[in-house]
Amino acid sequence: MVKYDNGGAKGLGMAGTDVVELCSDLIRIDTTNHGDEDTVGERKAAEFVAEVLSSAGVDSRIYEAVPGRANLIARLPGQDSSLPALLLQGHLDVVPAEPSEWTLPPFSGEVRDGQLWGRGAVDMKCFLAMALSVVRSFAASGTRPRRDIVLAFVADEEDRGELGAQWLARHHRPLFDDCAAAISETGGYTFHTPDSQGRDVRLYPVGTAERGTAHLRLTARGRAGHGSRRNDENAVIRLVAALYRLATHEWPVTLTPTVRTFLRRAGDALGVRVEQSDIDGTLHRLGPAAALAETTVRNSTTPTMLEAGYKVNVIPGEATALVDTRVLPGTEADLLSEIDKLLGPHIEREFVSKSPPVQASLDSPWFAAMADALRSEDPEAVVVPFCMGGGTDAKAFTPLGIECYGFDPLWLPKGFPYAAMAHGVDERVPVEGLRFGARVLDHFLRNC
Numbered sequence: 444m445v446k447y448d449n450g451g452a453k454g455l456g457m458a459g460t461d462v463v464e465l466c467s468d469l470i471r472i473d474t475t476n477h478g479d480e481d482t483v484g485e486r487k488a489a490e491f492v493a494e495v496l497s498s499a500g501v502d503s504r505i506y507e508a509v510p511g512r513a514n515l516i517a518r519l520p521g522q523d524s525s526l527p528a529l530l531l532q533g534h535l536d537v538v539p540a541e542p543s544e545w546t547l548p549p550f551s552g553e554v555r556d557g558q559l560w561g562r563g564a565v566d567m568k569c570f571l572a573m574a575l576s577v578v579r580s581f582a583a584s585g586t587r588p589r590r591d592i593v594l595a596f597v598a599d600e601e602d603r604g605e606l607g608a609q610w611l612a613r614h615h616r617p618l619f620d621d622c623a624a625a626i627s628e629t630g631g632y633t634f635h636t637p638d639s640q641g642r643d644v645r646l647y648p649v650g651t652a653e654r655g656t657a658h659l660r661l662t663a664r665g666r667a668g669h670g671s672r673r674n675d676e677n678a679v680i681r682l683v684a685a686l687y688r689l690a691t692h693e694w695p696v697t698l699t700p701t702v703r704t705f706l707r708r709a710g711d712a713l714g715v716r717v718e719q720s721d722i723d724g725t726l727h728r729l730g731p732a733a734a735l736a737e738t739t740v741r742n743s744t745t746p747t748m749l750e751a752g753y754k755v756n757v758i759p760g761e762a763t764a765l766v767d768t769r770v771l772p773g774t775e776a777d778l779l780s781e782i783d784k785l786l787g788p789h790i791e792r793e794f795v796s797k798s799p800p801v802q803a804s805l806d807s808p809w810f811a812a813m814a815d816a817l818r819s820e821d822p823e824a825v826v827v828p829f830c831m832g833g834g835t836d837a838k839a840f841t842p843l844g845i846e847c848y849g850f851d852p853l854w855l856p857k858g859f860p861y862a863a864m865a866h867g868v869d870e871r872v873p874v875e876g877l878r879f880g881a882r883v884l885d886h887f888l889r890n891c
Contacts, residue, residue: 466572467552470561476536484511485535499582519592526590527623534600566865608839630849639714650849652701652830655770655800667760738832772800816887854879
């Protein structure tokens with residue numbers, strides 16, 4: 444039973460009874476994405492999903508951009524085929540894990556101390572297991588969702604998505620033609636934070652936006668020469684100076700509709716004064732809840748990789764750097780113009796990869812249905828929109844005209860280090876959190 448701070452509880456019901464076992468089985472299938480030829484692929488996991496769906500009477504098909512890099516697509520018929528479909532999408536791959544750093548083997552799928560351990564427990568095999576659990580419960584009870592549900596369990600999200608969601612969107616677009624909205628990772632989890640009186644408030648952030656990604660390669664060129672001699676055209680110095688200007692630049696505050704609404708609703712729930720003319724002060728007053736917005740009130744330019752030279756006593760003629768740039772909706776042109784000013788005349792820039800920001804409707808029936816589903820399990824839930832600082836496969840599906848939301852419901856106890864789980868050591872998820880999430884998802888898919 445999930446016990447809330449107010450003493451309330453909910454029974455398991457049919458959905459959620461097998462979600463832990465399903466998630467454990469998925470974790471035990473190693474789908475590590477190394478981003479190179481050493482990547483085994485997602486085929487085994489896709490075949491496991493296909494077997495689970497088949498046992499529930501749902502047909503599926505596997506599509507591969509290259510052998511082994513599997514994407515599974517299925518359709519769950521709804522009661523009213525005239526309604527636009529909902530896309531439920533998630534990725535099968537996980538990031539690497541170094542076993543020597545973990546308390547338990549990262550692909551053990553072991554339950555210990557009320558938590559399920561393993562790589563992918565949070566990112567994002569939990570969501571896949573919830574979806575499969577709900578499909579099973581629908582089959583067992585003869586339930587049909589209100590509308591058709593398209594399931595897309597995809598490859599390669601943890602690298603570039605070129606063999607997964609992006610490839611499907613380019614080469615198999617008709618699969619998604621009637622989908623009006625999508626749900627996927629990062630959103631709908633419990634975020635405990637004190638209000639102005641010190642009382643615990645449970646926020647449930649639902650992802651309604653993402654910053655765009657613009658990974659840049661910067662190249663400085665100069666005059667090669669001996670390291671002992673003066674050189675006013677040193678490519679390394681030119682690059683380092685440009686990176687310093689870029690890294691220390693204070694980007695202006697830009698409030699997107701999602702962040703503006705988050706600040707207002709979170710402030711109301713916590714009894715905190717929100718001043719949009721003083722965002723830094725507002726974030727300070729929000730306390731722990733500021734973590735849900737502080738990285739998305741500005742663009743960011745973060746140098747991450749450097750390469751230059753081949754010998755310590757040789758000044759190279761060229762030096763390069765990679766910069767992780769994150770872009771808020773509506774700001775890209777101004778951002779790139781300012782970057783060029785900061786870089787100066789001796790630096791060339793080019794895109795390594797580029798994907799646009801994502802913005803879904805805030806006051807939509809989809810968002811309302813998610814909020815209702817969360818409150819069906821936690822009546823005191825305060826559901827707020829938020830903007831993700833990073834990116835997901837929503838960037839592949841949004842250009843198809845699909846409104847993409849981060850809705851991966853989980854109940855989390857106070858103090859659970861959720862932010863450290865995805866891509867972290869000792870990734871794990873509370874067992875009761877999984878069961879809560881399955882029930883919430885069941886409610887949502889029945890009624891959305």
